[in-house]
Amino acid sequence: MTPKTPAEIGGMGHSVKRKEDPRFIRGQGTYVDDIVLPDMLYLDIVRSPYAHATIKSIDTSKALAIPGVLAVITGKDLAQYNLHWMPTLMSDTQMVLPVDKVMYQAQEVAAVLATERYIAADGADAVEVDYDPLPVVVDPKKALLPDAPVLRTDKPDKKDNHIWHWEWGDRAATDQAFKEAEVTVKEDIYIPRIHVSSIETCGCVASFDKVKGKLTVWMTTQAPHAIRTVFALVAGHVGLAEHKIQIISPDIGGGFGGKVPVYPGYVIAVAASVLTGKPVKWIEDRMENIQADSFARDYHITAELAGKKDGQLTALRIKTIADHGYTDAAANPSKFPAGLFHICTGSYDLKAAHVEVDGVYTNKPPGGIAYRCSFRVTEAVHAIERMADLMAHEIGMDPAEFRIKNFIKPEQFPYKSALGWEYDSGDYAGALHKAMEKIGYAELKKEQAEKRKRGELMGIGISSFTEIVGAGPSKHFDILGLKMFDSAEIRIHPTGKAIARFGTKSQGQGHETTYAQIIAEELGIPVDDIAVEEGDTDTAPYGLGTYASRSTPTAGAAGAVAARKIRDKAKKIAAYLLEAHEDDLEWEPGKFFVKGSPDRAKTIQEISLAAYTNHPQGMEAGLEAVSYYDPPNLTYPFGSYICVVDIDKGTGEVKVRRFVAVDDCGNIINPMIVEGQIHGGLTMGLGPSLYEEIQYDESGNILQGSFMNYLLPTAVETPNWETDKTCTPSPHHPLGAKGVGESATVGAPAAIVNAVVDALWHLGVRHIDIPITPPKVWKLLRENGVTE
Numbered sequence: 001m002t003p004k005t006p007a008e009i010g011g012m013g014h015s016v017k018r019k020e021d022p023r024f025i026r027g028q029g030t031y032v033d034d035i036v037l038p039d040m041l042y043l044d045i046v047r048s049p050y051a052h053a054t055i056k057s058i059d060t061s062k063a064l065a066i067p068g069v070l071a072v073i074t075g076k077d078l079a080q081y082n083l084h085w086m087p088t089l090m091s092d093t094q095m096v097l098p099v100d101k102v103m104y105q106a107q108e109v110a111a112v113l114a115t116e117r118y119i120a121a122d123g124a125d126a127v128e129v130d131y132d133p134l135p136v137v138v139d140p141k142k143a144l145l146p147d148a149p150v151l152r153t154d155k156p157d158k159k160d161n162h163i164w165h166w167e168w169g170d171r172a173a174t175d176q177a178f179k180e181a182e183v184t185v186k187e188d189i190y191i192p193r194i195h196v197s198s199i200e201t202c203g204c205v206a207s208f209d210k211v212k213g214k215l216t217v218w219m220t221t222q223a224p225h226a227i228r229t230v231f232a233l234v235a236g237h238v239g240l241a242e243h244k245i246q247i248i249s250p251d252i253g254g255g256f257g258g259k260v261p262v263y264p265g266y267v268i269a270v271a272a273s274v275l276t277g278k279p280v281k282w283i284e285d286r287m288e289n290i291q292a293d294s295f296a297r298d299y300h301i302t303a304e305l306a307g308k309k310d311g312q313l314t315a316l317r318i319k320t321i322a323d324h325g326y327t328d329a330a331a332n333p334s335k336f337p338a339g340l341f342h343i344c345t346g347s348y349d350l351k352a353a354h355v356e357v358d359g360v361y362t363n364k365p366p367g368g369i370a371y372r373c374s375f376r377v378t379e380a381v382h383a384i385e386r387m388a389d390l391m392a393h394e395i396g397m398d399p400a401e402f403r404i405k406n407f408i409k410p411e412q413f414p415y416k417s418a419l420g421w422e423y424d425s426g427d428y429a430g431a432l433h434k435a436m437e438k439i440g441y442a443e444l445k446k447e448q449a450e451k452r453k454r455g456e457l458m459g460i461g462i463s464s465f466t467e468i469v470g471a472g473p474s475k476h477f478d479i480l481g482l483k484m485f486d487s488a489e490i491r492i493h494p495t496g497k498a499i500a501r502f503g504t505k506s507q508g509q510g511h512e513t514t515y516a517q518i519i520a521e522e523l524g525i526p527v528d529d530i531a532v533e534e535g536d537t538d539t540a541p542y543g544l545g546t547y548a549s550r551s552t553p554t555a556g557a558a559g560a561v562a563a564r565k566i567r568d569k570a571k572k573i574a575a576y577l578l579e580a581h582e583d584d585l586e587w588e589p590g591k592f593f594v595k596g597s598p599d600r601a602k603t604i605q606e607i608s609l610a611a612y613t614n615h616p617q618g619m620e621a622g623l624e625a626v627s628y629y630d631p632p633n634l635t636y637p638f639g640s641y642i643c644v645v646d647i648d649k650g651t652g653e654v655k656v657r658r659f660v661a662v663d664d665c666g667n668i669i670n671p672m673i674v675e676g677q678i679h680g681g682l683t684m685g686l687g688p689s690l691y692e693e694i695q696y697d698e699s700g701n702i703l704q705g706s707f708m709n710y711l712l713p714t715a716v717e718t719p720n721w722e723t724d725k726t727c728t729p730s731p732h733h734p735l736g737a738k739g740v741g742e743s744a745t746v747g748a749p750a751a752i753v754n755a756v757v758d759a760l761w762h763l764g765v766r767h768i769d770i771p772i773t774p775p776k777v778w779k780l781l782r783e784n785g786v787t788e
């Protein structure tokens with residue numbers, strides 16, 4: 001797309017350098033832990049060594065004897081104010097601090113308040129808790145057995161560990177299609193628990209001003225307004241009304257979905273500040289972050305695909321057990337307990353589909369956050385892209401040809417999927433062809449055939465994913481009743497400079513730059529002249545926050561709509577100044593001019609000044625607008641990824657030799673930022689594919705509780721990503737843009753697994769669960785006599 005604005009204005013399509021970077025690269029960002037207030041106290045948390053145990057007693061005397069320790073807060077203290085439990089995003093309940101039992105290892109048990117951070121930590125070590133261990137349930141399938149101990153004894157009516165059953169689609173039509181199928185394939189696919197490892201851990205500074213009765217909380221949250229409302233609803237009975245609560249999300253060092261939930265530490269810090277009248281800081285350390293914060297995925301999927309011998313797909317059937325840990329705290333729109341998992345028909349034109357998911361309690365920390373994926377889309381994409389590959393291999397058809405045969409065709413858009421989604425636009429074959437060309441697909445196939453003769457293990461894997469982002473149309477999507485719109489408020493100052501505030505909150509995505517570009521595009525005001533703010537609930541308009549790649553589809557659209565309202569008013573002012581009729585005016589970036597006489601023009605800066613100094617009689621002064629944008633549909637970005645792997649026969653190590661990613665997110669605001677999003681996203685797709693997994697032993701002990709064994713890819717493991725794009729605008733978004741922040745993380749794992757299985761198919765290997773670690777592959781090689 002050629003930019004419509006010149007580089008000095010920097011509208012859409014310009015790779016404007018990030019406005020936020022000068023402060024970040026100089027170490028001048030303001031993160032929560034940078035906030036220091038006078039008389040600030042520190043909180044540290046006592047955590048449970050047991051995954052399931054009764055608390056017999058808590059002895060705080062030794063801790064309280066340490067000079068500087070001011071208080072030890074327990075569940076019983078919070079229970080006096082009915083703050084020992086809190087609601088989760090899925091209307092389940094979660095303990096802030098336990099009164100009688102703990103439900104997972106590393107759960108919060110008590111909190112120590114002290115004058116210094118390290119004194120608080122010493123105090124936490126000195127708290128003595130007497131536990132009585134209870135039987136532990138870690139396997140969700142065992143949790144469903146009739147003799148399994150019932151975990152949620154706090155719910156009097158609960159007689160088992162089953163949380164909910166959810167199903168979608170046409171069961172009868174799907175069963176019928178399977179009966180009539182010429183070929184079917186079936187596979188169990190486990191998508192393990194993984195953990196968001198943002199550079200900054202979670203934390204807050206809560207400051208209650210007893211005189212003003214106002215609570216200010218700086219916190220690491222992706223959704224400040226929603227948090228404010230939830231705090232007001234939960235703590236209204238202790239006098240915290242919503243206008244007396246200010247949530248500020250300062251700079252955030254990565255969110256990736258892990259900073260959507262409310263963690264107990266936040267609530268305890270707020271309670272401690274309200275009780276003491278002093279500011280209270282709580283910052284997780286790295287081990288607490290990895291062991292106790294909410295986790296992603298943990299989906300036990302059984303998928304079946306039906307089709308004809310010629311490769312035509314007909315139907316998909318999926319059953320899933322979702323491990324939610326001890327509470328359903330998943331970050332999903334309220335009406336969808338399994339998120340948008342029913343995007344699982346993917347890029348294919350299927351006649352019928354049916355999907356079932358059962359949520360289960362186990363003795364683990366809460367699961368169900370999204371790890372750079374809008375609500376279970378990675379799980380869905382992984383399932384369909386694995387199954388498509390399995391089917392192609394099964395019938396002996398080239399996986400690329402197979403996909404092209406089954407893709408939804410460009411002329412079928414808007415396309416209604418078998419599970420009810422209306423895909424907005426796409427050209428799936430276009431993206432796949434581009435990726436095939438870029439990687440040299442035909443030559444790679446030849447190379448592979450030759451290598452196979454020599455006994456070398458090389459694989460080629462494709463993933464042609466469809467993402468679904470931008471929740472959302474508020475008729476379907478809400479979180480605890482809050483409709484999922486988003487907002488923008490733009491104010492133009494007399495000198496033509498602007499401030500714009502949004503209801504979302506960047507965690508590294510570059511909103512200060514890209515939102516300014518959207519306004520520059522619409523008003524012709526240079527990017528440098530536009531200040532963008534987010535994350536302060538006292539100033540920003542109400543919005544639902546940044547996750548699910550929704551900022552561009554929702555708040556970005558709101559920015560365009562608000563800017564257009566301003567342009568409409570500017571036109572009236574220009575007509576007045578130019579003594580012309582509005583209909584005779586034309587717009588080009590930055591000015592209105594009289595049709596046919598380009599010299600008779602008024603720049604947006606001149607118009608801005610006139611809005612305060614010389615506006616028409618009867619018109620309100622000023623130049624500003626607000627938009628609360630409720631998107632008519634979601635956006636459906638997509639892409640085709642091709643991965644080439646070589647497998648070391650001696651060690652089982654998988655090496656990603658090449659990875660080509662062709663993405664399509666419609667019209668692009670900032671190509672450089674989008675490329676950065678894709679590079680980061682691909683690396684976050686690589687991690688879980690080859691390295692990352694959180695496991696528990698039978699007693700509920702976490703096995704990957706630190707970066708010693710929870711492995712993240714570094715620059716050494718990360719291949720050279722080769723990226724490219726196609727552009728299929730969204731027909732309903734004001735700028736034709738789709739979200740992109742998560743596409744790569746969602747799409748990449750299936751390409752990697754498909755490549756590995758492709759390398760090993762001739763040995764009889766049909767599937768490998770991620771992460772594909774060297775021991776897993778080595779075992780397969782050994783079983784097949786390839787290695788000793």
Ligand code: MCN
Nearest residue numbers: 254255256372508514548549550551552669670739740741
């Ligand atoms: N963009 C663009 N043109 C498009 C689409 C997007 O220029 N057609 C730009 C946007 O203007 C924005 C960025 O790309 O600057 C991402 O936009 P979008 O896809 O709308 O996603 P969000 O801004 O809502 O970001 C959320 C998404 C999610 S859900 C996760 S998880 C994730 C991700 O972004 N977390 C991140 N990328 C991250 N990047 C960083 N650095 N840190 C995180 O925590």
Ligand code: CUN
Nearest residue numbers: 257370372373548
């Ligand atoms: Cu999907 S993790 Mo992001 O939605 O913040």
